[in-house]
Amino acid sequence: xxxxxxxxxxxxxxxxxxxxxxxxxxxxxxxxxxxxxxxxxxxxxxxxxxxxxxxxxxxxxxxxxxxxxxxxxxxxxxxxxxxxxxxxxxxxxxxxxxxxxxxxxxxxxxxxxxxxxxx
Amino acid sequence: xxxxxxxxxxxxxxxxxxxxxxxxxxxxxxxxxxxxxxxxxxxxxxxxxxxxxxxxxxxxxxxxxxxxxxxxxxxxxxxxxxxxxxxxxxxxxxxxxxxxxxxxxxxxxx
Numbered sequence: 287x288x289x290x291x292x293x294x295x296x297x298x299x300x301x302x303x304x305x306x307x308x309x310x311x312x313x314x315x316x317x318x319x320x321x322x323x324x325x326x327x328x329x330x331x332x333x334x335x336x337x338x339x340x341x342x343x344x345x346x347x348x349x350x351x352x353x354x355x356x357x358x359x360x361x362x363x364x365x366x367x368x369x370x371x372x373x374x375x376x377x378x379x380x381x382x383x384x385x386x387x388x389x390x391x392x393x394x395x396x397x398x399x400x401x402x403x404x405x
Numbered sequence: 406x407x408x409x410x411x412x413x414x415x416x417x418x419x420x421x422x423x424x425x426x427x428x429x430x431x432x433x434x435x436x437x438x439x440x441x442x443x444x445x446x447x448x449x450x451x452x453x454x455x456x457x458x459x460x461x462x463x464x465x466x467x468x469x470x471x472x473x474x475x476x477x478x479x480x481x482x483x484x485x486x487x488x489x490x491x492x493x494x495x496x497x498x499x500x501x502x503x504x505x506x507x508x509x510x511x512x513x514x515x
Contacts, residue, residue: 323504325506332491332506332507332508332509333440333448333491333493333506333509334506335503335504335505335506338504346501346503348503348504349406349499349503350406382447382448389438389450389453389454389457389459390436390453390454391438391450391453391454391493392438392440392448392450392493393450393459395447395448395449396447397447398447
């Protein structure tokens with residue numbers, strides 16, 4: 287059973303870069319799942335897709351965040367990562383990592399990690 | 406940008422049928438997916454490819470599609486079904502078929 291776990295700082299200062307890592311266990315990040323994504327959810331609000339990285343290494347991002355987002359993968363560690371630059375209070379949210387499986391939908395989710403942007 | 410529209414809230418009594426809709430121009434061409442999210446928890450997939458049910462999801466959950474609207478139906482609603490429900494699909498207007506979520510519907514079991 288594939289499991290995902292987010293890790294990273296829970297507090298980031300405005301204008302700095304938010305960095306999170308998702309560790310995949312129970313399977314190889316290079317096989318099985320079609321792609322891996324980051325999704326966020328501000329308190330009391332809906333889900334927002336941030337972007338994805340395919341097992342091939344190619345990426346694409348939500349157009350509204352594209353200029354600030356980088357998603358990368360480290361297959362040796364079975365991890366993929368998110369970097370979001372120039373953060374503001376509007377980036378405060380629970381950040382989820384997720385994986386698309388055989389159903390072609392988000393079969394796998396991390397538990398989520400709260401990131402607060404504040405000085 | 407492409408949007409999926411859901412009603413903010415739906416209320417039903419236990420044992421009744423709840424129907425949650427999701428509308429979007431690309432839905433005739435793109436599959437829809439439904440997720441259930443309870444407070445403090447990550448979303449859980451309940452319907453994929455418009456009407457398929459993942460293993461472990463109760464049979465009372467079903468999905469359907471008609472034109473630009475997809476519908477999640479919960480038959481014989483139980484108290485444990487109270488949650489937020491999100492539809493998800495893809496924006497087929499762009500090159501990369503970006504993932505899009507609906508705004509979510511809060512299901513209240515009276």
